[in-house]
Amino acid sequence: MGLVSMDQPQLLSKIATGDGHGETSSYFDGWKAYDKNPFHPTKNPQGVIQMGLAENQLTADLVQNWIMSNPEASICTLEGVHNFKEMANFQDYHGLPEFRNAVAKFMSRTRGNRVTFDPDRIVMSGGATGAHEATAFCLADPGDAFLVPTPYYPGFDRDLRWRTGVKLVPVICESANNFKLTKQALEEAYEKATEDNIRIKGLLITNPSNPLGTVMDRNTLRTVVNFINEKRIHLISDEIYAATVFSHPSFISIAEILEHDTDIECDRNLVHIVYSLSKDMGFPGFRVGIIYSYNDTVVNCARKMSSFGLVSTQTQYLMAKMLSDDEFVKKFLTESAKRLAQRYRIFTSGLTKVGINCLQSNGGLFVWMDLRGLLKEATFESELELWRVIIHEVKINVSPGVSFHCSEPGWFRVCYANMDDRDVQIALQRIRSFVVQNNKEVMVSEKNTKPCWHSNLRLSLKTRRFDDIVMSPHSPFPQSPLVKATT
Amino acid sequence: MKLLSTKATCNSHGQDSSYFLGWEEYEKNPYDNVHNPKGIIQMGLAENQLSFDLLESWLAKNPDASGFKRDGKSIFRELALFQDYHGMPAFKQALVDFMAEIRGNKVTFDPNHIVLTAGSTSANETLMFCLAEKGEAFLLPTPYYPGFDRDLKWRTGVEIVPIHCTSSNNFQVTEQALQQAYQEAQKRNLKVKGVMVTNPSNPLGTTMSRSELNLLVDFIKENKDMHLISDEIYSGTVFSSPNFISVMEILKDRNDFNNSKDADNIFERVHVVYSLSKDLGLPGFRVGAIYSENDTVVAAATKMSSFGLISSQTQYLLSAMLGDKKFTKNYLAENLKRLKKRQNKLVSGLQKAGISCLESNAGLFCWVDMRHLLHSNTFEAEMELWKKIVYQVGLNISPGSSCHCTEPGWFRVCFANMSEETLKLAMKRLKAFVVESTGNVNGVTTKSTKRNLLTKWVFRLSSRDQRDQQEER
Numbered sequence: 001m002g003l004v005s006m007d008q009p010q011l012l013s014k015i016a017t018g019d020g021h022g023e024t025s026s027y028f029d030g031w032k033a034y035d036k037n038p039f040h041p042t043k044n045p046q047g048v049i050q051m052g053l054a055e056n057q058l059t060a061d062l063v064q065n066w067i068m069s070n071p072e073a074s075i076c077t078l079e080g081v082h083n084f085k086e087m088a089n090f091q092d093y094h095g096l097p098e099f100r101n102a103v104a105k106f107m108s109r110t111r112g113n114r115v116t117f118d119p120d121r122i123v124m125s126g127g128a129t130g131a132h133e134a135t136a137f138c139l140a141d142p143g144d145a146f147l148v149p150t151p152y153y154p155g156f157d158r159d160l161r162w163r164t165g166v167k168l169v170p171v172i173c174e175s176a177n178n179f180k181l182t183k184q185a186l187e188e189a190y191e192k193a194t195e196d197n198i199r200i201k202g203l204l205i206t207n208p209s210n211p212l213g214t215v216m217d218r219n220t221l222r223t224v225v226n227f228i229n230e231k232r233i234h235l236i237s238d239e240i241y242a243a244t245v246f247s248h249p250s251f252i253s254i255a256e257i258l259e260h261d262t263d264i265e266c267d268r269n270l271v272h273i274v275y276s277l278s279k280d281m282g283f284p285g286f287r288v289g290i291i292y293s294y295n296d297t298v299v300n301c302a303r304k305m306s307s308f309g310l311v312s313t314q315t316q317y318l319m320a321k322m323l324s325d326d327e328f329v330k331k332f333l334t335e336s337a338k339r340l341a342q343r344y345r346i347f348t349s350g351l352t353k354v355g356i357n358c359l360q361s362n363g364g365l366f367v368w369m370d371l372r373g374l375l376k377e378a379t380f381e382s383e384l385e386l387w388r389v390i391i392h393e394v395k396i397n398v399s400p401g402v403s404f405h406c407s408e409p410g411w412f413r414v415c416y417a418n419m420d421d422r423d424v425q426i427a428l429q430r431i432r433s434f435v436v437q438n439n440k441e442v443m444v445s446e447k448n449t450k451p452c453w454h455s456n457l458r459l460s461l462k463t464r465r466f467d468d469i470v471m472s473p474h475s476p477f478p479q480s481p482l483v484k485a486t487t
Numbered sequence: 488m489k490l491l492s493t494k495a496t497c498n499s500h501g502q503d504s505s506y507f508l509g510w511e512e513y514e515k516n517p518y519d520n521v522h523n524p525k526g527i528i529q530m531g532l533a534e535n536q537l538s539f540d541l542l543e544s545w546l547a548k549n550p551d552a553s554g555f556k557r558d559g560k561s562i563f564r565e566l567a568l569f570q571d572y573h574g575m576p577a578f579k580q581a582l583v584d585f586m587a588e589i590r591g592n593k594v595t596f597d598p599n600h601i602v603l604t605a606g607s608t609s610a611n612e613t614l615m616f617c618l619a620e621k622g623e624a625f626l627l628p629t630p631y632y633p634g635f636d637r638d639l640k641w642r643t644g645v646e647i648v649p650i651h652c653t654s655s656n657n658f659q660v661t662e663q664a665l666q667q668a669y670q671e672a673q674k675r676n677l678k679v680k681g682v683m684v685t686n687p688s689n690p691l692g693t694t695m696s697r698s699e700l701n702l703l704v705d706f707i708k709e710n711k712d713m714h715l716i717s718d719e720i721y722s723g724t725v726f727s728s729p730n731f732i733s734v735m736e737i738l739k740d741r742n743d744f745n746n747s748k749d750a751d752n753i754f755e756r757v758h759v760v761y762s763l764s765k766d767l768g769l770p771g772f773r774v775g776a777i778y779s780e781n782d783t784v785v786a787a788a789t790k791m792s793s794f795g796l797i798s799s800q801t802q803y804l805l806s807a808m809l810g811d812k813k814f815t816k817n818y819l820a821e822n823l824k825r826l827k828k829r830q831n832k833l834v835s836g837l838q839k840a841g842i843s844c845l846e847s848n849a850g851l852f853c854w855v856d857m858r859h860l861l862h863s864n865t866f867e868a869e870m871e872l873w874k875k876i877v878y879q880v881g882l883n884i885s886p887g888s889s890c891h892c893t894e895p896g897w898f899r900v901c902f903a904n905m906s907e908e909t910l911k912l913a914m915k916r917l918k919a920f921v922v923e924s925t926g927n928v929n930g931v932t933t934k935s936t937k938r939n940l941l942t943k944w945v946f947r948l949s950s951r952d953q954r955d956q957q958e959e960r
Contacts, residue, residue, distance in 0.1 A: 010712050011756070016617040016787035023790065060564040067555060067563060076546045076553030076804060084546065085539040091606075091770040126605050126795035127570075133794050137642055138495040142621075163616050163642070163791070232490075269490065278570075285569040285799030287605075301495040305642070308609045309795035313771030314804065 020162040025154050026384060030397040039395070041422065049427050052397040054210065054365045055418035056244065056282035058339040059332065063281065066328050073321035075314055087313040093306050095124045099316040102323035103290060107275060109329055110243040115255040117292060123302045124316075125289035126309025128240050128276035132159040134305045135272060135291055138298050139234050140166045140201040146236070147171050147189050147203045149181045151368075151404035151411070153210045160204070169193045169200065172407045175370075178359060179212055181205070183223050190231060202234030202270075203227070208241040208251060211404050211413035212368050213361030215251045218261075225257055225266050234270050243280035243333055244417075245363035246341035258294070268294035277319065279365060280336075286315045340365070340417060343424065347416045350428035354435040358414075365417040369398070372410030374438075383409040394434045396427055494642060501636035505873065506531070506889035513883040520909065528913045531883040533689065533851045534904035535724070535768035537825040541818050542767070545808060552807030555800070562803075569799040572792050574603040578806035582776060585809045586761060589723045589819065594735040596778055602788040603802070604775040605795030607720050607762035608638050611683075613791045614758060614777060615643040617784050618714050624648045624677040625716070626668045628660045630854075630890035630897070632689045639683070648672045648679070651893045654856075657845060658691055660684070660699045665706060681707060681714030681756070687721040687731065690890050690899035691854045692830075692847030694725055700737045707756055714756045723766030723819060725849040726827035735759060735778075755781040763805065765851060766822070772801045826851070826903060829910070833902040836914030840921045844900075851903040855884070858896030860924060869895040880920045882913055 022028075030052045039047035072079040075087045090096065100119035107117045125131035140146065142165025148156060149171040160166055171189040173179040186203070193200050205224060207216045216224075228235045237254040245251040254273060258266060273292040278284035288311050291302045311319075323329060348358055348367060358367040375382040380402045387400040390412075401411035416424060489496070501507070509531045518526035546553050555563040569575065576598065583596035604610040619625065621644030627635065628650040639645055650668040652658040665682075672679045682703055686695040707713045717734040725731040734757055742754075759778040764770035774797055777788050809815060833853055837844055845854040861868040866888045873886040876898075887897035902910060 011714075012781075012783055012787070013617055013620050016783060021787070021790040055568060057564070057568065060567060063567070064555075064561055064563045068561070071554070074553055074555075077550065078547065081543055081546055081553075084543055085536070088539065088542070088769045088771050089534060089536065091764070091773075126609075127793075130794045138492055141492050141494075144492075158790075158793075163794075234490075283567045285567050287570075287796050287798050295491075297491060297495060301491070301500075304500045304637070307606075307637070308612055308642075309605045310773050312773050312798035312801045314801050315798045318800070 015163055020158065022154065022158040022162070025157070026387065026400050026403045028154075030387075030391055030399060033391045034397045037395075039423070039426075041426075046395065048391065048395045048397050049423060049430070050397050050418065051414045051416065051427060052399045053418050054279065054413075054415050055284065056279055056336075056340075056365050057418050057420075058343060059282055059336045062328075062332050062335060063283075063322075066322060066325070067318075070321060070325075073318050075317055080317075083317065087317050090313045091310065093124070093303055093310060095122070095306075095311065096313065096316045096320055098320040098324070099311075102320045103275075103288075106323040106329060107242075107290075107292070109333065110251075110280060111253045111256065112250065115253060115259050117255070121292055121294070121299050123291040123293070123299060124306045124309070124311045125291055125302075126311075127278060127284070127287045127289040128238065128274055129155065129159050129289065130287075130309035131274045131276065131289040131291045132156065132236075132238070133162075133164060134302050134309070135236055135274060135293075135298075136160045136164045136166045137305060138301045139236075139272075140164065142166065143199070144201040145169045145193060145198045147186065147193070147200055147233075149173050149185070149205060151179070151211055151401060151406035152204075153206060154399075154403045154405075156204070166201075167198060168204075169198060170405055170407075171203075175359075175408055175411075178214070179209075179368075181216070181220050181224070183227065186223075186227050200231070200233055202236055204236045204238065205254075206238040206240070207254070208239075208245055208363035210241065210364060211366060211399070211401075212359055213364030213366055214359065215245060215249060215363055217249065218252055218257075221252060221254060221257045222261060222264060225254075225261070225264050228270055229264075229266055232267075232270070234272065236272050236274060238274045240274065240276045240279050241364050242275070243336065244340060244365055246337040246344065247362040249362065251363065269298075270295070272298060281332075286319075287311060288315060288319060343416055346421075347414075347424060347428070350424075351431065354432050355439075356431070356435065359411075366413050366415040369412045369414050370410065371412055372408070375410050378409055380409045386410075387412070390434075394430050396430060499637070499641045501633065501641070504633050504636070504889045505870070506633035506885050509873075509877055509883040509885065512877055518881065518909070525881065527877065527881045527883050528909060528916075529883050529904065530901045530913060531885045531899070532904050533765065533899075533901050534770065535765055535822070535826070535851050536904050537829060538768060538818065538822045541814075541821060542769075542808070545811070545814050549807060549811070552804050555803070566799045566803055569802075570796065572789055572796060574601070574792075574797070575799065575802040575806055577810065578797075578802040579603065581806045581809035582761075583778075584812075585815055586722075586778070588812075588815060589766070590731065590733050590736065594733060594739055596735075600778055600780055600785055602777040602779075602785055602792055603797050604777060604788075604792050605773040605797060606764060606770070607718065607760050607775040608634065609773075609792075609795040610760045610762070610775040610777045611635070611638040611716075611718065612641075612643060613788050614716055614760065614784075615639050615645045616791060617787045618716075618758075619643070619645045619680040621645065622677070623680045624672050624675075625680060626650050626665070626672065626682045628652050628658075628664075628684060628688075630658070630690050630887055630892035630899075632685060633885070633889045633891075635683075645680075646675075646677055648675070648677060649891055649893075650682075654845075654894055654897075657693070658688075658854075659696065660702065662702055665702065679710075679713060681716065683716040683718065684734075685718040685720070686734070687719075687725060687849035689721060689850060690852060690885065690887075691845055692850035692852055693845065693854075694729060694731050694849050696729070697732055697737070700732060700734055701741075704734070704737055704741065704753065704757070708751050708753055711751060714758060716758050716760060718760040720760065720762045720765050721850050722761070723822070724826055724851060726823040726830065727848040729848065731849065733759070755779075755784075758784065767818075772805070773797060774801065774805065829902050829907070832907065832910055833900065833914075836910065837900075837917070840914065840918035841925070842917070842921065852899050852901040855898045855900045856896065857898055858894070860921065861896050864895055866895045872896075873898070875924075876917075876920070880916050882916065 034048045037047045039049040071077040075084045100122045104117040104119040145167035271294045275290040277288040358369045399413040513527045516526045518528045579598040624646040707715045761776045763774040885899040
């Protein structure tokens, strides 16, 4: 239907014709490879296994059962259709009160009831994607910037920047201390931005972290709160993975610091939480995004903006019913954590058997895998080379650390909760074959299941490279934090 | 350094407009025939509540669609995970078929050129982001839907320059008005990226004529970097002649007629916005769409739809509903019948109160002429009258100034969002108010009533494309 108008650049906006949508990132290349050749156990057993998509598919049966036992929760069934008209007609951007109440309660439950949330501060959005964009529109003007600890979710480049004109300034976190966020890193990033004449409006943290799968400890959260208050900048805490934490240490929400750590001075007008049901409940298709702000003006503004991405009332109604079923929620959260823990154990022990270690984590739907030992050189080019091998030869889509803006090459995010048990085994088998094939010096036998740090050193492709890797500052030394148990 | 963004602290969200203030007053004191019979009757909300029973009976007959099932098997998991911004293929197909059916199948739409959005609110904003830079402008005929001030301008930074339409020719768009608007934009140093129309019109309730549409297409043909957006959200509410003519039909006709290739790439510069909020009466489900033959626009808008996708649950339900051709045929016909009947009731009720309105054939509202009730031909007088109507008469209607009308005295009054009894009551209240304020309605001719009768006569004689005047009233 005519030529694409690239030869008429004035016809469309810069936003439309540029690549601010971020889809040229390698994060999406893997998806494309998967889309062209998707794995299926029977129809396409040689296809690419998708491990680049952070979805929670482990608890669908629980929800399905609930839906079948609660037909009145749908406005379309015989039992629920008497509410159809009212729901179909309801477009108030405040959202259904029962929906907000149920979400507030659920958010509290996922934080062990240690804090409560005010339903009137809950604002809907088109998924967390919409929530982030709306928050950026409310807090920052074009040209302003947010600090973001690396590594971070690639989607932020689009969500926070594309149509808003806001910038992102990375706060470098390193493997040397398990990628923990430090005051020093924050100060350094802030100072550099100030020197470059970039106006910082806020700090965005994801806790539990994507892609690390770790939770922020209390000290770090306190440091963060002190930092943003001192600098008078906003804090956005993306807590989308709150209920995916399956073992200790517990998840601590920023809300808890506000409520309980009263020794710290904190201006609540600076604090905002982004949430969604996409990860905790496994409903990305339903587009339930939430902005929770302690700032009244932001609540009002975001609420008006929510017109651009309201949650379908059909979905609001269903969620209201489901999330207010206390018994179900309790059972769901317990069972979900159990299944995630089990899946994590199976996957990471399978990896350890072939000498692959991951950052120790206890949440999220993925692991942060350390493949630095497999790199030809400690460069991002090598990382991408290795990544292409993983996609095209091992046939697994994983996400390279460079797409998460990681400062160190060799890390990969691998999702494990978006498939069934059998497919996990197939993936592990492929990884095993690949490692064995490429490492003629592996001493680890099939029977040796103990994690052995020695094996890390033997994952190099050639002896010579082995030396390089041992001597490089990024190699996994015996006292590497990856090996010792951390709390 | 100020704490929040400029967008958060300004009022470009447009919510200080009287359009929204009336809603607020209604919220404080809503009419209920049992609990609050003296409350304010909502006539400011363009909703279609006339045909829910048809939807409900379809649901009753189609338990699979309602219950996350396909062929009896649960597809809950599949739906819960479906977040592909390309949208559900079955839904897009059903939607384009529905859009074609509304246009009497005179045009067809390619599902690959549809972008799904969270309501037309999101569709319109997304188009602005795709077609214009901050500070550039679109021309819009007045009066226009107040929500556009927010949807098109707020977060995009795009400007709206009005094309002034007047009652002298039933508010049709003229070449002169269009050129004047363009000049105005030049004066204000605004680069014009195109024209946006709502057809059928909100708030006029009229369909655009073939000559108006051709005028607009000619305009963007000449100005090769301009776009034409046609918001056709009310396309399924055209209940009497003349028939609805979509801009896509005009393009097709011109293309066929010329038998030439699209040398001016007109097809790539015309975009249609749609939604199911008005035709199907489902505003709560947030179903909007952009249709464009421009691949770059479709690609960019599709990515932007990430910020407001349609819930998969809703896509699935509607793909089944709209895919049921027997249902859609019956629904469209019956819905129009009911809309026509209800519009007639409003018009005759208004007439009994000595009030006339712009002759209309579509929409969920009438464009009502209350100029004779103003004590002066000013917007202050219009506001005064509006306040009386909201607080004394107890009707929330939308004043023309909130729609950027250039002439004071016009009001948009909705008729499809209430029961027949409520409408009757509203008319009764209005008549009582008019009698009280003007002394009389029919019979004794005061100066204002004389003017009113003359205006009515003028309206009756003016024709839109020589259409039949023997409408049932």
